[in-house]
Amino acid sequence: MPDFSLSPEQESLRDMARKFARTEMAPHAAECDKAGRFPEEIYRKAHGLGLMNLNVPTDFGGSGLSVLEQCLIVEELAYACGGMTTSIIANCLALEPILLGATDEQKHRVLDPFCADYHLASFCLTEPSGGSDAGGLKTRARRDGDHYVLDGEKCFITNAPHASLYTVFATLDPALKHRGITAFFVPRTAEGLTPGKDEEKMGHRASSTSTVRFERVRVPVADRLGAEGEGFSLAMRTLDMTRTPIGALATGIAQAALDHAAGYALKRETFGKPIAEHQAIQIKLANMAQAVHAARLLTWQAAWTIDRGAKGTLESSIAKCFASDAALLVADEAIQTFGGYGYMKEYPVEKLLRDAKLTQIYEGANEIQRTVIARELLRAYA
Amino acid sequence: MEIVVCVKPVPEAETRLRVRPDGKGLDPEGVKFVLAGYDESALEQALLLKEAVAGSRVHAIACGPAPRSEEVLRASIALGADQATWVEAAAETADDPIAVARTLAGAIRAVPHDLVLSGKQAGDHEEGLVGAALGEFLGVPDFGAVLDLRFDPGSARLRFRRATESGQELWESPLPCVVALQQAWNDPRTAKLPAILKSRKAPIARVPPIAPEGAQAVTERFELPAPRSGAKMIEFQTPEEAAQKLVRLLREEAKVFP
């Protein structure tokens, strides 16, 4: 029989993340959202406490957590602020290709110093002409002696203006389509690498996002990840690992929205009683609770599947897709529960809708998730 | 310096209080137990002294039921305590401060102790009696509501302040002694994730429980205030009359007048 309870160890991790989220992140969430401020001091604290680089094994200075443990932490952080969480876990996304494709020598060379101090990293796959169509990316990598030269532009890259390390996917030859794609890690100091200016976003405003331009950036062969042409596979396997924690991020946002709505419904009175006693609100709250519970359990099950060694593509796609849709639904209904107050920026719920929206788009848009789910599903019937 | 810190698990501050079915205490169902607030300060102060005085060790001790006592001991280890001891006691015993002090004294006598620290009071019953009783059972001086605790290695004496109604008293005392702490030099530190994971596997010494002896303080009833039913509106002819009536009500009826 499945055991849905958390071990005391898992509970300690969750409690620690919750405490950090509620005392360090939550008090600044509204202010960072309003100003679009990147709270570096909070990210530094997170790093100091071991809340960054969660997926990196302890051998290389990370926290070495399982996917389920990462999800427990990510949900707590996202409960306080989705944007800050995105920047914190962007490191995991950027470092995963290194974990999957690098040699031990490369891992120690890059990860040991990276994890020892506060550093941010960026995962550079998306381009102006293609996000979901990753296989069609255009950034070129040309071999030149013992270097590759990268030319191109990436966009919507989390942490780019502040990162010290970039994991970049470029193609040796567009004609090879996805089989030409090769992965590299590039330091901020590389000449010709230019992050753009921070974009003004709808939500996740405490996170920083920009383009990254590569103009004749020279990357040593020793900094290539895996073999030539292995990049697309590395990117897909990376997303297999990082998709599930996004489900947890969305769940955290949804839980926050539910808690706000339920708390408000118990206090606000109309027609002589708390609105929680009106059936219209009860039905809303019930739908919201169902969505949150399901999102969490799907996320946990996907995490458990991957932690047991399976690829978990179907489970993680379902979890990410469902949880992000749930976050949007719950945030929307939370605003509706607050009525006119919900529409005011003074109240915390409209931010949750703006933050929820991104979870349907990034780390694999939900349309793509659905095609992946269909493909995985139909494979079983073939 | 061998520093013993007495820690107590208490319901976390945001707990929604519910009365047990027998009406005699808090319903522990679903309650999360954490390190008492002032105990966090005591542990922080112990760790700061350990860092300031070479060769010092911090030993956390808890007296109470499982699993909450073990949890706060692990939390203490995650923060930096060198070792932990758990004296198992039923929740009812843990409710009687003199019985707790007697039990803790038994465990502390068996280990090296130059300085015994506890929080000034715990966030649940808030009696604030254990530190003083512990001092008596150990036969050493005790001090309550202490701030700004310093150790002067030259004279091997503690220097500190005590918060009282009329101001702050300045004190000095030789070791050993018991200090019930109100405030550490810093805000309590946060345990880092790797330390938390390590603390789960750390050994915790167990001391057999001592049967309670002597009279016990027994909680007979635990009550929550009646839900608010709207304000008692004060009738008055003059502002002075309103003021007098309010002060009288606050003093005699509500019993909150300072």
Add this chain to the structure above:
Amino acid sequence: MSPTVLVVGELHEGHALPSTVETIGVARTLAGTPAEVVVLLVGSHARSAAPELGNAGVSRVLVDEDARLDTAPVAAIAVVAAAAAQSLEVDLVLVGGTAFGRDLTGRLAARWNATAASGATEIQRDGSAFRVRRPVFGGRATETVRLSGPRSVVSLRPHAFQPPPASPTNPAVEPAPKVEIPAGLLAPRRTGIEPVASGLGPSLTDASIVVSGGRGLRAPENFHLVEELATALGAAVGASRAVTDAGWRPTSLQVGQTGRAVSPQLYIAVGISGAIQHLVGMVSSRVIVAINSDGSAPIFKVADYGIVGDLFQIVPALTQEVRRARGT
């Protein structure tokens, strides 16, 4: 077991503290007769302070004039108190619940092999036992504890009891039983006292009393009314969001959903209507008083006591009355 009750008194600058006087009042109701209340005073001012206890109806005062006790730790005083309790064969020792009283309670109970409780707001005899009521969980709940004798030490929550009715007597002053104080308890020394600086109120989240002002004050220059009342009460000052948004006071004072949540013993809301986002920040306060000119303001739904009137008249009158009642 004699029906005598021993009260351990606390002196400050040669005079008994108000908490000691309140404790005497309670002792009088618990002793066999009011005449059977004995007060113990220690230190170099003990004998000179004894006569004023006559105003509280005390007829017997024990004094230990050892000057060392002026600066000795509470532990040393507990030795004297235990000897006195033993020789009087009392079943109850009472003390005011100040910092001194609390420490004494724990120490004395351990030394004298008694049960103890601190911060009592009610105390009654129950046969040979005592029943004590006390606030717990930051005042959010109350417990009733049975101290099943034969000896009990209880500290009383300050300001929870009325001072005793005046019944002036001339107390007999006797030396307390002679007792050897262990050298170890006299080694610690109090080296100084720094009196409390007036005008420095407690912090908002720690305070046991908070006085908050809202838009009903009409203009920033009127906020001093709230501050004066707070000072008179020894309270912290809070503000509604309307006030902090308007810049009348810094946001660090804001009580409410987006500001600080507080749960003091007493919360006085002045000119605050009670918008839900403010209520959320203070509704768990133990006692809430609302002063507002609008009788239908939502704040009155959560308040325990309400005054509908002109705050510009009520608040100064209240400040005056508080000062008078506190004797300041």
